[in-house]
Amino acid sequence: MAALIISPTRELAYQSFDVLKKIGKFHDLSFGLVTGGMLLKEEAKRMNSTNIVICTPGRLLQHFEQTPNFTADDLKILVLDEADKILHLGFADTMNAIIEALPKQRQTILFSATQTRSVKDLARLSLKKPIYVSVHEKAKETTPTSLEQRYIVCKMQDKVNTLWSFIKSHKHKKILVFLSCCKQTRYLYQVFKKMHPGLTILCMHGHMKQHQRMEVYDSFSRKQHAVLLATDVAARGLDFPAVNWVVQVDKPENVETYIHRVGRTARYEKSGEALLLLLPAEEKKMVEDLIKRKIPIVKLKVNRKQLFDVTKKLESLCASNKDLKDNAQRAFISSMKTLYVLDKPSFHSVDLDAYAVSLGLVQAPTLPFIGKLKSKVKGQGEKERNVTDGSQNSEFEKSENIERTIALDFGMNEDDDNDNIYNIVKDVQEDEFSSEKMEQGLVPDEPSKKKKSSAKSKLKLLKYTTRITFDEDGNPEGEDKDEDVGGLNIDEAKERMKQQDMLDKELHRQNVKEKHREKRLKLKEKRRLLEMEKRGQSVTENDETHDTYEETYASTDSNSESSDDEPKPKKVRLEDKEDTLQEMTSEESDDSENTTDNDDEGEDIGDDGEDITKIDEPDDDIHKTEAAVLALLGTNP
Numbered sequence: 001m002a003a004l005i006i007s008p009t010r011e012l013a014y015q016s017f018d019v020l021k022k023i024g025k026f027h028d029l030s031f032g033l034v035t036g037g038m039l040l041k042e043e044a045k046r047m048n049s050t051n052i053v054i055c056t057p058g059r060l061l062q063h064f065e066q067t068p069n070f071t072a073d074d075l076k077i078l079v080l081d082e083a084d085k086i087l088h089l090g091f092a093d094t095m096n097a098i099i100e101a102l103p104k105q106r107q108t109i110l111f112s113a114t115q116t117r118s119v120k121d122l123a124r125l126s127l128k129k130p131i132y133v134s135v136h137e138k139a140k141e142t143t144p145t146s147l148e149q150r151y152i153v154c155k156m157q158d159k160v161n162t163l164w165s166f167i168k169s170h171k172h173k174k175i176l177v178f179l180s181c182c183k184q185t186r187y188l189y190q191v192f193k194k195m196h197p198g199l200t201i202l203c204m205h206g207h208m209k210q211h212q213r214m215e216v217y218d219s220f221s222r223k224q225h226a227v228l229l230a231t232d233v234a235a236r237g238l239d240f241p242a243v244n245w246v247v248q249v250d251k252p253e254n255v256e257t258y259i260h261r262v263g264r265t266a267r268y269e270k271s272g273e274a275l276l277l278l279l280p281a282e283e284k285k286m287v288e289d290l291i292k293r294k295i296p297i298v299k300l301k302v303n304r305k306q307l308f309d310v311t312k313k314l315e316s317l318c319a320s321n322k323d324l325k326d327n328a329q330r331a332f333i334s335s336m337k338t339l340y341v342l343d344k345p346s347f348h349s350v351d352l353d354a355y356a357v358s359l360g361l362v363q364a365p366t367l368p369f370i371g372k373l374k375s376k377v378k379g380q381g382e383k384e385r386n387v388t389d390g391s392q393n394s395e396f397e398k399s400e401n402i403e404r405t406i407a408l409d410f411g412m413n414e415d416d417d418n419d420n421i422y423n424i425v426k427d428v429q430e431d432e433f434s435s436e437k438m439e440q441g442l443v444p445d446e447p448s449k450k451k452k453s454s455a456k457s458k459l460k461l462l463k464y465t466t467r468i469t470f471d472e473d474g475n476p477e478g479e480d481k482d483e484d485v486g487g488l489n490i491d492e493a494k495e496r497m498k499q500q501d502m503l504d505k506e507l508h509r510q511n512v513k514e515k516h517r518e519k520r521l522k523l524k525e526k527r528r529l530l531e532m533e534k535r536g537q538s539v540t541e542n543d544e545t546h547d548t549y550e551e552t553y554a555s556t557d558s559n560s561e562s563s564d565d566e567p568k569p570k571k572v573r574l575e576d577k578e579d580t581l582q583e584m585t586s587e588e589s590d591d592s593e594n595t596t597d598n599d600d601e602g603e604d605i606g607d608d609g610e611d612i613t614k615i616d617e618p619d620d621d622i623h624k625t626e627a628a629v630l631a632l633l634g635t636n637p
């Protein structure tokens with residue numbers, strides 16, 4: 001191996017490999033792609049005879065540890081793509097181990113749009129007199145001039161409506177949407193797909209299987225018009241051709257991530273547009289940070305009157321599909337946890353119930369990580385709302401009067417049915433971002449009653465009178481036989497869902513109680529049988545404990561006393577007993593609630609505590625089962 005290219009994600013490694021394939025055919029070099037999700041053995045066979053290896057950090061380390069005779073002794077060039085990402089946080093331990101295994105004498109090249117200049121990082125790589133090369137160092141702006149960047153202030157509960165309205169009014173565009181976590185991405189993908197926006201909806205996140213991610217990557221690359229809902233797994237390096245819009249529904253973690261996300265559009269002499277949705281509490285800091293980094297961004301105001309209200313539609317989808325409802329809950333919990341971890345003040349400003357309703361839920365699920373704080377937060381949110389509604393609103397009105405409002409063309413005219421649906425007006429000029437300005441007039445107005453009623457009338461339009469299915473490009477296909485989404489009585493559905501919710505909870509509580517009771521009894525029984533076996537006693541089918549055991553399962557038949565007619569006691573061999581134990585322990589293991597949430601890329605901050613995902617999913621950890629059996633038999637695993 002003469003050259004090694006390390007990328008933070010599999011897609012990026014795949015993309016570099018693809019480019020190398022195109023130019024490689026004119027050279028006599030061999031090259032290979034080494035990423036997780038492929039066959040380790042197949043890769044291992046070729047590792048030592050490959051000149052250029054493109055890899056992700058985890059998989060490379062796996063080869064260093066497991067592939068016989070694999071060394072990097074001949075390495076001449078090390079390339080770290082997205083170097084700042086690769087040298088930080090999640091990859092730190094892996095990268096330290098890899099760097100240890102590389103020869104000190106080599107050329108090291110680091111690439112990133114947000115290049116690290118941290119001395120600590122460079123020291124880790126043992127760089128001698130590094131040279132910093134920047135294409136844009138003297139540029140007035142950090143981002144390309146052909147990129148138009150805008151933001152809107154939007155409450156959490158308005159985000160879904162805003163995104164949906166945006167998509168509906170940009171059906172002839174290619175749009176990349178960033179969300180903060182996998183579960184939210186998955187849920188919005190599922191429901192938006194069911195709502196047929198009229199163009200292909202795709203999603204990409206770390207919980208997807210590798211082949212699915214690759215298919216989505218290829219599909220979005222090929223499509224002219226499509227929406228890709230993604231987590232930050234798609235933020236860096238991916239070179240999707242001709243993306244028109246990057247929409248950041250959730251604020252990026254920092255300015256670096258912002259730069260990478262918007263960098264998916266306006267690539268190489270092309271133009272592009274970017275829209276950032278900010279919560280009121282996020283606005284000041286984020287905009288100041290962007291301006292400090294020479295990123296020009298303009299504030300826009302959404303004409304709320306023109307927004308689609310899809311709340312009821314989501315409610316009805318959740319009411320008629322339990323999986324969707326569960327996913328909505330997961331999305332709620334996961335996105336709130338992400339916000340809580342990244343930005344507590346913003347989390348505290350969210351009206352949790354309103355946000356839950358906007359996802360199609362009847363009420364906010366309990367947040368396992370915050371539980372008791374919830375009521376406190378609500379009170380606090382209420383207070384904050386009163387303050388902003390009172391004092392700052394008048395400031396806003398004042399500023400609105402003096403500001404020039406300019407209607408922007410957001411491509412609304414593409415679709416006759418959606419003319420002016422997303423009528424956005426520009427209310428802050430680029431050069432007006434002094435901190436005083438920031439404090440004035442930045443609170444978006446509440447919808448008036450009139451606006452609410454207009455939203456209601458739009459809602460009526462969402463009730464389908466005829467059932468039509470669409471293919472993934474949004475073209476009508478024929479009659480929908482599987483889904484009954486038409487003519488649903490929303491209020492009835494809401495009531496039904498409430499009742500179902502209560503029943504579900506009660507049922508779950510009873511199930512858990514019952515299982516615990518069963519487990520206790522089974523264990524007791526097993527211990528007793530083992531004791532008897534050890535003492536060399538025979539085990540009978542009608543002994544005392546067996547009766548107790550039977551009684552427990554036949555609660556209505558409590559008088560199961562042994563009679564003279566019952567079969568004679570039978571001897572049971574220890575081996576038979578072990579088999580029985582194995583079966584019983586397996587059952588217990590299946591009931592286990594200790595499932596873990598496999599967050600692949602680590603960008604979804606998983607749920608903890610009472611995450612609903614942990615209730616139903618079976619634990620198939622065979623080793624645990626074996627260990628449990630051996631422990632019961634008094635043997636070390």
Ligand SMILES: Nc1ncnc2c1ncn2[C@@H]1O[C@H](COP(=O)(O)OP(=O)(O)OP(=O)(O)O)[C@@H](O)[C@H]1O
Pocket residue numbers: 112113236237238239260263267268
């Ligand atoms: N000189 C060039 N001539 C033609 N096309 C180019 C040229 N330079 C770059 N491109 C094209 O521009 C696009 C972006 O290039 P590339 O992926 O190398 O960008 P990058 O600097 O890695 O960006 P990022 O890391 O932010 O994704 C690619 O499609 C590439 O083919």
